[in-house]
Amino acid sequence: MADFLERVGNVHVHSTLSDGSGTPEEIAQAAGEAGLDFLILTDHNAYAPEKEGWYGRVLLLVGEEIHDPANPHRNHLLVFRAGRDMSAYGADPLALCGAVAARGGLSFLAHPFERSGAFAGEPEINWEAWEAQGYTGLELWNYMSEFKAHLATPGRTLLAAFWPKAFIQGPFAETLAQWDALLAERPVYAVGGADAHALVYRRGPFAKRLFSYRHLFGAVNTHILASAPWQGDVARDAATVYDALEHGRAFVGYDALGATRGFRFEAADGQGVHTMGEAFRPQGAVRWQVWAPRRALLRLIHNGRVIAQGVGRSLAGESAEPGAYRAEVYRRYAGQWRGWIFANPIILQGERGERDG
Numbered sequence: 375m376a377d378f379l380e381r382v383g384n385v386h387v388h389s390t391l392s393d394g395s396g397t398p399e400e401i402a403q404a405a406g407e408a409g410l411d412f413l414i415l416t417d418h419n420a421y422a423p424e425k426e427g428w429y430g431r432v433l434l435l436v437g438e439e440i441h442d443p444a445n446p447h448r449n450h451l452l453v454f455r456a457g458r459d460m461s462a463y464g465a466d467p468l469a470l471c472g473a474v475a476a477r478g479g480l481s482f483l484a485h486p487f488e489r490s491g492a493f494a495g496e497p498e499i500n501w502e503a504w505e506a507q508g509y510t511g512l513e514l515w516n517y518m519s520e521f522k523a524h525l526a527t528p529g530r531t532l533l534a535a536f537w538p539k540a541f542i543q544g545p546f547a548e549t550l551a552q553w554d555a556l557l558a559e560r561p562v563y564a565v566g567g568a569d570a571h572a573l574v575y576r577r578g579p580f581a582k583r584l585f586s587y588r589h590l591f592g593a594v595n596t597h598i599l600a601s602a603p604w605q606g607d608v609a610r611d612a613a614t615v616y617d618a619l620e621h622g623r624a625f626v627g628y629d630a631l632g633a634t635r636g637f638r639f640e641a642a643d644g645q646g647v648h649t650m651g652e653a654f655r656p657q658g659a660v661r662w663q664v665w666a667p668r669r670a671l672l673r674l675i676h677n678g679r680v681i682a683q684g685v686g687r688s689l690a691g692e693s694a695e696p697g698a699y700r701a702e703v704y705r706r707y708a709g710q711w712r713g714w715i716f717a718n719p720i721i722l723q724g725e726r727g728e729r730d731g
Contacts, residue, residue: 386567402429408591491525511563544713554678566626622651
């Protein structure tokens with residue numbers, strides 16, 4: 375396995391270019407304060423490549439979150455590396471996914487399943503166009519999307535606003551199940567994001583910002599394994615970020631429960647060591663290893679089924695059955711195991727390259 379450099383970023387961020395409250399410059403500053411390495415702006419149907427650049431130690435890239443303005447409450451797509459505004463395709467998600475792929479872009483289904491709490495006052499924006507092809511992956515965990523699911527009553531809403539860690543649990547079960555179903559057909563890679571707007575919400579005489587960009591960048595992030603160090607050149611450094619996302623060398627980490635830097639998920643066989651996003655035909659026995667930065671509950675999952683788990687900082691197992699293997703890690707907080715880390719898969723191919731045995 376090649377040596378990789380871990381970089382931490384947020385790939386779902388809104389600015390004043392659409393419906394966020396901060397300018398790109400202010401957002402980059404907040405990311406630096408939170409210790410992030412990169413950001414991808416994803417304003418709604420708004421593409422401003424002139425905002426790309428290095429802002430201090432933070433690399434800010436520009437993508438889009440595209441949807442149909444006439445039907446805004448369904449089929450949102452995060453689009454990266456397309457090189458142009460793709461919002462003209464927003465009314466047709468199938469054509470949009472195809473057009474992005476044709477340009478060499480990357481696309482991820484934004485918050486594919488949502489649950490809106492009764493007191494949230496916000497619609498559920500789900501992905502419905504499952505017949506679409508060519509997208510890179512899905513947003514497995516969207517922080518603000520999950521947060522609004524817990525806003526069932528005025529009391530819970532108030533408590534969640536001031537103590538969000540007591541409510542955040544992890545990706546929705548239906549999102550995880552859909553991911554496993556998609557992985558049975560082809561590689562589909564996961565990202566996680568804040569869906570950051572940093573808006574002020576008002577209920578009667580009360581007003582509170584839920585949440586600041588600084589807070590959001592300390593929550594659900596995407597950690598990539600970069601193949602090269604930063605060069606200080608925006609185009610070359612952007613290529614490094616997108617290469618990792620394209621090939622699934624990434625995991626989703628909920629950094630509010632403790633920094634997830636240092637997590638690793640690998641498979642070793644007679645050819646060497648393989649990491650997240652790789653697909654290979656094994657030679658001999660395959661040994662799986664999961665490492666967490668702190669003590670946690672670790673799970674190894676094969677084709678949607680848990681095949682090994684344990685509490686500690688590492689988990690090992692052996693299996694050479696074809697299929698998609700992925701890892702999940704949970705930490706205890708306020709008396710519950712909560713989602714902490716979700717790794718992209720390593721895929722074992724069979725005799726003819728198939729993933730299923």
